Amino acid sequence: MKTLATLEPLTARLLEIQRITSAASVLSWDQETYMPPKGGEARAEQIATLQGLAHERLVSPDLERELTQWIDPATGLIIETPGDAWDEPSRSLLREVWRDFSRAKKLPSAFVKRLSRECSLAQQIWAEARRKSDFGMFLPCLRTVVALKREEAGYLGYTASPYDALLDFYEPGSTAAALKPLFDQLKARLVPLLTRVMASSVKIDDSVLFKSYDTARQLEFGRLVLTAMGYDFARGRLDLSAHPFTTSFHPTDVRVTTRVYEKELPVCLFSCIHEGGHALYDQGLDPRHYGTPLGEPLSLGIHESQSRLWENCVGRSRPFWRFFYPLLQQTFPEQLGGVELEQFYAAINRAKPSLIRVEADELTYNLHIMLRFEIEQDLIEGRVQVEDLPVLWNQKMQDYLGIAPETDADGVLQDVHWSLGSFGYFPTYTLGNLYAVQFYDQARLEIPDLDAQIEAGQLIGLRRWLEQNIHRWGRMFTPDHLVQRVTGKRLSPEPFLAYLERKYGELYKL
Template identity: 45%
Template sequence: MMQTSSDTLYQQYVDAMRKIADLRYASALLQWDQETYLPAKGAAIRGQQIATLSEIAHEHSTAPSLGGLLQELMGCDNLTPGQKKNVSLTWEDYSKQKKFTPAFVRELTETVNKSFHSWIEARKANDFKIFGRHLAPLVELKKQEAQLLGYEGHPYNALLNDFDKGSNVATLDGVFNNIGQPLKNILDQIQSRPQVSNAFLHRHYPKDKQWAFGMQVLKDLGYDLEAGRQDMSEHPFTTSFNSRDVRVTTRIDEQDLGNMVWSCIHETGHALYEQGLPDEEYGLPLGEAASLTIHESQSRLWENHVGRSKAFCEHYFPVLQQYFPEQLQDVTVETFYQGINQVSPSLIRTEADEVTYHFHVMIRYELEKQLIGGNLATNDIPAFWNEQYARYLGVTVPDDKRGCLQDVHWSHGSFGYFPTYSLGSFYAAQIYRKASESIKDIDNQIKNGNTTELLQWLRSGIHQYGRMYTSEELGQRVTGETLKIDHFLQYILDKYRDIYKF
């Protein structure tokens, strides 16, 4: 009997993985439609459709034939390093998925669908109890998921690992404990100085002109509109079906220009990463992002280090004045720069400044940790939330919509995602510092509206590798060192000493 060659085996593996990817991305397309255009009465059947596709994809991804193929490939000694990595990562994914039954996958998917639509309804009614009725069974399923996956230490570790391989409570507790007091000290120094004004952001900015400006920024930063599109949603997000179909959404408040502009830039950062993943690795681990932490490092880098920089303002403020001449006629570029970087404790995470933002994340991290650990009941979320906002940020939460209903993540079952926002911000500072050392006159390039070299630097150093490296390995490869929050703290100090003169 002739032995099957490794090339043939690997092609069989690629074919199998791409069929699974086709199913998953078809489901993702239905989810994108659900958050953008789905008629309200279609919600129940849509949940059934998504659940069916998820169940079928799970059956294929846990099939004994795939397991046998992977074991054969792991015994081959003539695969390329990239092929070996794909196979080993798929084996990890396969072993993990085998812990879930198709029935569990279907129940979780259907519960997420109900939870999402109840979150939309709850936001409209400004009443957490509407959401809480569907969130409670979802939390129980996530606890069950943690038990099925297995973990060391805290059960939350099993869910954290889903978003950043190797992430755990012990490490995150250390990071947040080390960053909390230095950030509080910086905040105290800022609050001791006269406040800068951002009142100009809250004038009336017509929706259509905001949309047009946002589209211009997306295109200018390198987002390929022939491989993507932007739409409106309740909560801005990015979704990818392959590197040639990466979609973003935004939301627009006519009384808050900042709401749209920097959510557009943030989501563009995600989209640029997805569009930079290698086409030839579609359906395989090396065609997927390294982690959600690295994903957030890209979005936060573009949103803050580029989008809130003085150089960015010097280029785009005159453009904004062309769109909104009446609203910005009495505003200077310096006033604009200071205003968009105003530091002030607030209610909404996505609108928070770079200093207080991480207190928003810490609150969610502590809440999720207690929820999954069984120390907090779903019904107690609003009270816990309100107490923590008073403690960390000194603000009074007026209602559920501006409190514990503001984020979409829990309705998706994404417990363990929030810490990646802070970790991503810290990596962003470290990565951008390295980019600034590597790219000559990066500030002048941004001032001239040219971010092409920065994007190419990110593409070659980060995007092209997919899941080849963990967050820590990739950070080390790009910057020459493991994650150090000192880079972020120095960036914050330098920036806000200049703005607030302390």
């Protein structure tokens, strides 16, 4: 039987490509954290050069020769005979490398460089436009990026929608047509639940979360929780950015960012937990497979499941706060000393329509995603134009959540994704929510005392379970295969909806 050792010449080439990509990622991380304001244009060229070089290496004749020894280029099928088969890791690696190669081969290197350059510049303009709440400043850049993403979809090819070609990059095998009934199912249960919550006689006061909280102490508490989760600061760091994110250069170097507001305690706290979930996934990948698909996260939906599991299933639970709330009270005695645990628990789980996606409660969060999914699909398919976005955004916010932003910063400019060209990314957030609850339900079945462990501040048992069942496998399995392997069932919205109905039914006495 053939093993990974047979593929060493191929994996050596992949490792070189990954090192180039990681170097570009370092520059991107610096761009969003410490780069001086006037470094943007030069940085865009640096990143574009590295991304272009990585793309050229991936589609090079040398790598193609290595790959097509084992893959039939006409069919994409692995070449093997009954007496000379591949083991499962090798089959998975070949399948995923062929997927990456085939996709990259369709994109001209000059286009890849141009797209990288324009997105790097657009991100910098977006950050300034968001600060000034001026969509007009960002409009020319976004118009360029949207045109390039439409062009990219054309290169890649598609059957039903150009949007599918972009979505497939983030969630392999997913399509807009498959997502729509899933979103419809969620909307059919979430909207009536939200209506019942808003009509409830229970009125939760969350004003305690919006007192004055020292920002340095907020950051220190975030570090404390990250450490308890198992995030290894010897292999990572915590910094500030306009939009919280996690970036990984290697399992030994995985960095998270947060943002902190003096009078909004949940922002720093929950973004630390959320990004920590992402970071644990990246730190949990097998470093022996670095540079190959077996050392990479499976999909954005699976990645998001890890952040949402930690942020919501754990970080907004009673067991978690039975341990951490006394520590938070010690950190902020003046603000929280006289506030009971149940009052704090209710405050951090209060459901109310809000303007900002990353600060939305679990009940309304997916409505924010549906809005973005519909808008970006319409953009890529040409049904709406970029200049229409502020009005369209506000209309959909009013329709879905009953509120509309008064500024571009709180509306169409709030997310970094479109400046980065990440069209097709947003639906993975909802998929992540569904995966998260299904995985967490399984973890509780397999670790019967999990609630007790969390209540004692022992979070490592859960981290190890996630590492063993999800993180260490990289892209060995498809998303569908992984969720069935871990939970014994296909992905379903039912566990997520049951979780929300149970939680909010109890909070609001429905």
